Amino acid sequence: MNDVVLRLNGVEKIYNKGLSNEVHVLRGVDLTLKVGEMVALVAPSGAGKSTLLHIAGLLDTPDAGDVSVGGEVLSGRSDRRRTNARRRDVGFVYQFHHLLPEFTALENIAVPQMANGVAKPVAEARGVELLGRVGVAQRAGHRPAALSGGEQQRVAFCRALANTPRVILADEPTGNLDPATADQVFDALMELVRDTGLSALVATHNMELAARMDRVVKLEDGVLVDA
Template sequence: MAEVEVTDLSKGYPTPAAPLEVLKGVDLSLSRGESLAVVGPSGSGKSTLLSILGALDEPTSGAVRIDGVDPFTLDERALARFRAEKIGFVFQEHYLLPQCSVLENVLVPLLADGQATGADADRARELLGRVGLGERLTHRPAELSGGERQRAAVARALIRGPLLVLADEPTGNLDASTADAIADLLLELQREANTILVAVTHSAEFAARMGRQTRLVEGRLVESSAAATP
């Protein structure tokens, strides 16, 4: 059984003339270990779809189930906990807290449960070592390069071992070689953790490396038959 199920999903926004339909009848099914690229022109609804999958935005109609739960039936506190436990986010902008060290930034998602434990800190150090930042634990974000900040954001997204990792243009602000390294890292860690990775990207190279590729066309999700590059 798929851990992520989206059925007949639609999203519209009111306008003075008529409702603007961004997503129309989207169906999607994903199981552990799968990776999915979502491509399409700017304004096609890619980020809207990611926001709904991340339970940050509610659909107009249709159903979303993640690990058997409809997150939109949860109260505010339960929803916040569900997101923290089940979903990791990697954005184009890293959104690291400038006043905190790299280690502290990675531990931020654990604060939904109160204070981070010693075991949590050990896990964060392990992840930061995996992403090549083992010697930068006490540095502030301003002391890191763009690629290093995005590596820290990847570690932060994975700190709770989420079922679903959502990446919104994670390589969009990086030079080509750094973007390739971040793509390598995301896919390697996703395979190791057996998580589901959904990435919105304008990069054809990144999309081609994902297990599945889809395109948003006039609000509908169309799957490509192309296979991922090993």
Template structure:
């Protein structure tokens, strides 16, 4: 980890809570989560299935409401922001990689990485250069014009990694990003993801249930009974 990059918190969670009602029973999924991630820091979020890892990532990603506590992203208090401001925080500061790649099937690999940049207002030529740079870095220089159906599972997920980093996010959120791949492919894709995140200087919060993969990251936090250990 490049310690010189960790100069300030990219995200801070203070007393984060989330509860659901199920069959008339209150279920407390998050019970006061506190977490700070510095610039350039890669943090593994460990916990078994159903422990609330995805719920925590949804909170940090500002993807749904209903959370208590404070979420501060790049110095902005998200819980006090209106819908438009939260959308801008997601667009300007966050990137996402999911367990399933969710690539647009009618667009090739390069176009899937170009599109989020166009949404953010970048000129097409700049967006295409950025897409080509990222895909080449991930070993997909010869596969840019292939649609997702023509790519292997590992290749699809690498395109998803490039898409998540396309807008140079301050924080990349990844939810079991290699969980849908076999063990050998999973290791290779994660290594490429970590290498590229470090090269880009982004911070990352990566949810996994795989202890071995988590050990490759800078720090491990564990979600247990709704709090971080």
């Protein structure tokens, strides 16, 4: 049985390609993420970790190399094929929660499921379950403006997991929170990932949080190395 959920092989990304100000952001990046594994991605600001996450999550395409999710090579596939794979297999968490302000916490989790054809009662039941796992079930009926920063990010975690993806990609998920709240919110993310058997690639500047994951990799001069 193949236990690799995400694989990047020789991934390259060049901005302003062919111009005098060409920037080679990724230079043959190799990465393997196994089922149930949490990997921290560390790099200075501007080093390309967001670019790497966007390529890994099929939001962007590499200039060279392959990206595989669940054993399927998706580089070079049609936009529709990649979009379907992304909606099915990948969940995203960002530094800012990006919750829809007009919807309640529960609706923010239910709507992505309903967009994938899940019936409303089933989607809401899934939302209630996830909110309960991160300790904010009592806030299900509140809109984002009525939630604290930590609560908003917990709801964003639940939304990312709503469609039961294979892998979670998180870009500085606690970067907008104070240290105490960040620690609590990260605990919630780790518990969600562990309980559901998902995999996670988490970009972070917080080395204490990075050390709590299974493995730490560092992006240096466009190449990924073990930290």
